[in-house]
């Protein structure tokens with residue numbers, strides 16, 4: 384079995400959820416009272432919404448939690464009727480626990496149309512005696528007011544540096560490898576407070592055996608191709624000085640080499656929607672400049688010239 388750290392280190396108790404103290408205290412008070420309102424968990428990806436819902440269910444129901452928890456994804460392409468049928472099938476069976484209700488966790492609830500949400504609201508009412516809903520979404524404003532007004536809204540925020548780095552250190556200790564502060568800072572910087580992304584990057588970097596900031600930026604570049612795409616499109620559109628600032632950031636702050644950047648641009652451009660002839664010319668330019676650097680050309684001079692060449696390609700074709 385593949386050992387995926389985000390699953391291995393997924394919080395099992397509410398106290399394991401980091402950086403969300405206020406929310407956790409609110410949820411603990413519900414656990415203490417043995418009842419729950421419907422809830423909305425709103426916030427960016429990888430901040431612990433699903434994990435908190437599972438930890439909450441474990442605290443409420445103990446070992447039998449799985450029988451009392453249904454996770455559904457609102458972006459299920461088979462539609463709202465399938466989602467409602469799943470809810471009905473689950474809600475029809477009486478809860479096996481003492482508290483008298485079960486939990487339905489609906490991920491990406493803000494992807495549902497207003498009509499689908501209205502249908503869901505009727506389902507919520509129908510089964511209130513035996514179910515509580517937790518809606519997970521990026522933006523609570525995309526949930527229709529009649530559902531919002533029936534829920535307590537808890538907001539999840541990107542993790543702060545200290546909390547994230549503490550958790551990463553703990554994982555590193557448990558996995559028995561060393562990671563220095565600069566590398567942790569680099570992971571935090573590229574994660575945007577997304578703990579899933581941070582853990583995935585750390586796992587990827589650990590498997591390379593080269594735990595250092597430049598490698599982290601390089602690996603995360605493979606995970607997030609946006610920076611490379613930006614570099615190409617800024618150059619193509621003639622925004623040379625913006626492209627140059629981004630290039631400097633990659634060379635200096637991220638510690639990437641010219642060859643790393645050229646390879647990143649190469650894999651990013653494959654899926655880019657740009658005119659075919661431009662794409663061909665850029666691919667030829669990437670090969671040429673990779674060769675020049677490999678023959679001893681300096682990163683700075685060659686990379687500036689590469690951006691200039693791409694700008695030129697962009698201006699050639701109308």
Ligand SMILES: Nc1ncnc2c1ncn2[C@@H]1O[C@H](COP(=O)(O)OP(=O)(O)OP(=O)(O)O)[C@@H](O)[C@H]1O
Pocket residue numbers: 388389390392393394399400401402403427428429430431432433434435490519550578579580582
């Ligand atoms: N606040 C947190 N405390 C501890 N671990 C966390 C936290 N947030 C995320 N993680 C880690 O990241 C993984 C993904 O988190 P989770 O699935 O809970 O995020 P999410 O907010 O539901 O994201 P999405 O909106 O993308 O579904 C977890 O398995 C866990 O390892």
